[in-house]
Amino acid sequence: MPLVAPNNKRRLEVIIVGTGLAGGAAAATFGELGYKVKVFTFHDSPRRAHSIAAQGGINAAKNYQNDGDSVFRLFYDTIKGGDYRSREANVHRLAEVSVNIIDQAVAQGVPFAREYGGLLSNRSFGGVQVSRTFYARGQTGQQLLLGAYQSLSRQISLGNVELFNRHEMIDLVMEDGKARGIIARNLLTGETERHGAHAVVLGTGGYGNVFYLSTNAMNSNGSAAWRAVKQGAYMANPCFTQIHPTCIPVSGEYQSKLTLMSESLRNDGRVWVPRKMEDAAAIREGRKTGLDIPEADRDYYLERRYPAFGNLVPRDVASRAAKTACDEGLGVSPTGLAVYLDFDAAINRYGKSKAHSQNEHNASEARIRELGVGVIEEKYGNLFEMYEKITGEDPYVMPMKIYPAVHYTMGGLWVDYNLQTNIPGLFAIGEANFSDHGANRLGASALMQGLADGYFVLPYTIGTYLSQEIRNPMVDPDGPAFKEAEAQSQARIDRLMSINGNKSPETFHRELGKIMWEYCGMARNAEGLQKGRRMIRELREEFWRDVYVPGRIKEYNPELEKALRVADFLELGELMMLDALDRNESCGGHFREEYQTEDGEALRRDDEYAYVSAWEWDDVDPILHKEELIFENVELKTRSYK
């Protein structure tokens, strides 16, 4: 692969949008390498990116546990977990560099969990049979992001990276068919700015908030990617959405977001619903609680249906099983949309083993419980606390209630092996691209991918493009392409502000979310998708007629920010429906009711659908480009976790 010499790096400018794990890691590394970097984030600080909220952990094929892990196994698990809809080469590279990430983070001072001997500790996540997940209590994303943020801060202080916080990219600037810069809005003043560079990198995260309710941070959005799509970038597999099985259920209309309970809880928690309808009804009406249901009347349905993986089946499988149980009328919250996640058995087991290790051979039941609660607290204390704060119930006593929620988007900007989109000079990393997780992402693999892209992959692969750019002078942000892009952005904002209708951007967003969840959620069918697409078009038309954005343009105006993002979601949502409609099969998180086996499992159709759908946007009829997936190292099989 071509490289760029150090003296030339100084003359090459790179714009990085996003300071999450992917963007932050990339900006720090590009700065270290000597490129001139400008990094943008709409957050007030790079440290606040959505990555900060990741709880459970990060995978790496270190095989520290000597349990049979290897680069190949991580590669294989990721391809299989993704239901054979990802690109082999990218995934293999990811598995290879996974080990370097852990080393790098340790060197940055990330306080990973350790064993008594002082070595790094691991745990298991869904869909795998080895222990390869590294973690820092329930705050792994926070600690990894702070590691990247600190490295980035160092580069900022050295003058290698210039930080533009509270700046939102509102358009991509193209010149001669290449990405040449961005238009950004300074969120404090409302002024638009033009920034030029030899390459533009988007590490702008996922678009799960198109569903309104999701576990994503409130401000996460798809606009940066969508602006690129409007300039001709392809959007790949937009309908591949991950619904996470263990989230705190919705409590009312005013609900603004959903909270994840980390998948790591399924290491120790057992999922169940009552066997009898009347028990479920009694619980819903508050006449009984989970504690009143005797062991024999509980259905630990994951253990029953999937004995090999039990509670640790992949997310898509666990989510669908919860939906099935609730659809059958066995849900346990007043809305009927919740199942139990129970730690009683684990508390007992840990308590006994702790008592044993402390030579307390005749420990009473109460003492065993006390010891067991201690162990659980050490492992998951902050999650249990979070649960109690939100629900007001004590999960050490009462089993947790959980329900699936939108969590992650496997789809994203189409990129090649070098992480370049189909627009030369435009790159996408982290959750913003589509490349590694196929139709379903395994737990603890997003942090791995974001950091792999940012620290180890892009800094190397971007050389292929930038080595061609060394003769090009600095990009002039006062050139006609920039002026025109800026004028268009301003016109779009003016138009939004001048509608002066009756409904808030939030109202439209909520309505869009309902349509998405209903017709493009955990289960989809052709009729619903067509209907959903129509409804979104109508809603979009209404938005541009009746939205009301308070405040002024040239000031700090969060409602205007939201309006711009919702406007883009209203197009992206339609494309998701279209993509789901095109894919006449079930795979991973995409479950088409028409395509299922007799016992309700996903029915993949490899002969017709083993491709990546890369969509070119068009207001009337988006165009589908297909990238065929070729599997040379993994045999295509029906995924089984039984």
Place this chain on the structure above:
Amino acid sequence: MKLKLKIWREGGKYPKGQFVSYDIAGVNDHMSFLEMLDVLNERLISEKEDPIAFEHDCREGICGTCSLVINGYPHGPMQQTTACQLHMRNFRDGETITIEPWRSRAFPIVKDLVVNRDAFDRIIQAGGYISVDTGQAQDGNAIPIEKDQASHAFDAATCIGCGACVAACPNASAMLFVGAKVSHLAQMPQGKIEAATRAQRMVAQHDAEGFGRCSNITACEAECPKGISVEHIARLNRQYIASTLGSEKVVE
């Protein structure tokens, strides 16, 4: 339940900054505090009034964005809870609740309840890192770290950079924030080498930003949503003294 809210408004219609009262009805126990404000804002927008600006993102206590002083307490009356994690079941029907922004010279008000905390970023830029480039690391298990020590370092590293410590401190000192980072890195073997200069640089930046001196009042610890202990300030002081005594490497 019904509530009366007294909210600090500054900017737009209220150029000078003042409390404005709002009555709100239909608040329910399960709502979060911020969802209650969402409901109020939806109403204001429907009346074509300017909604109240407040910052938030994760709404689960980890990003450090939310920054409300509620009834005089940064992040509200509950211990070790951020404003976004606060639920309305902790308030009584008919109560009056005052809501203000962080107040500190180093955190200028942007609008209403939103402040500018760039000063924190500049303190980290001054030295809150370990100087290692990507690709230079040795194997992650090459240096064992005692479990308890890693765990203590973690306790400091858990700081979310919210600034409540500054809002709580009568001197508007940010020493708990600085102490947390210095202490986190000084307790990791990888971070020991730069520990002394790091402390010196970060404290110098802290002072330059206009934060006040620490006089051991410890209001910061009481209000810190992550329970960061003032012990970390003590560790910072030790590093700082070491750095100024053994001063071959004084920072320019």
